[in-house]
């Protein structure tokens with residue numbers, strides 16, 4: 001029996017964070033696929049595996065539970081596979097990084113695809129993306145990332161925050177190459193951390209598999225087309 005089933009779109013976007021953690025933890029999972037994800041999303045809440053607005057949804061077969069909301073899924077997996085310390089402050093810091101990452105996804109897709117990018121809107125947003133990069137950088141610096149002894153980011157064995165940070169910035173700048181220069185300038189330590197984590201065998205394998213399955217798609221759809229056009 002496979003450990004998990006993931007309901008998510010064929011794209012390395014919000015669900016990719018769940019895939020990254022499952023891969024790192026050495027878990028087996030099945031992708032439910034586009035149709036099953038679509039059907040789940042469209043069902044009345046009373047008929048859904050877990051009431052939700054949008055995927056990812058993760059089924060843990062051994063525990064017999066279904067989870068939704070990316071940060072909640074990652075909190076569960078982070079605890080289960082000990083990817084966070086028990087220290088409440090450091091744990092909260094880890095959850096902050098996950099929530100920041102989810103906010104970045106939200107903003108990059110203009111509120112989950114509610115609007116499309118125009119040149120004017122992108123130029124107005126650029127400083128905000130730079131600020132997000134600086135926020136990650138500063139969070140890393142304050143938590144020992146460049147001192148070689150990180151306790152939230154850059155930890156000795158990768159933490160949930162490390163995996164999430166690398167999945168966010170590594171995948172985004174890999175798929176949207178013009179943004180890599182910005183990351184190198186505004187968040188050099190985070191760029192280095194992302195490269196290191198993405199080079200881990202589990203993450204490199206996931207990345208390769210995702211590229212083979214999804215091509216150069218990132219968030220997908222018309223929002224991605226509008227993003228590529230402004231970049």
Ligand SMILES: N[C@@H](CCC(=O)N[C@@H](CS)C(=O)NCC(=O)O)C(=O)O
Pocket residue numbers: 013014015041053054055056068069070071102112
């Ligand atoms: N807050 C939710 C957002 C979920 C979400 O917006 N999922 C997107 C895909 S990344 C979706 O397909 N949403 C469909 C919808 O909102 O109708 C989370 O963090 O999991």
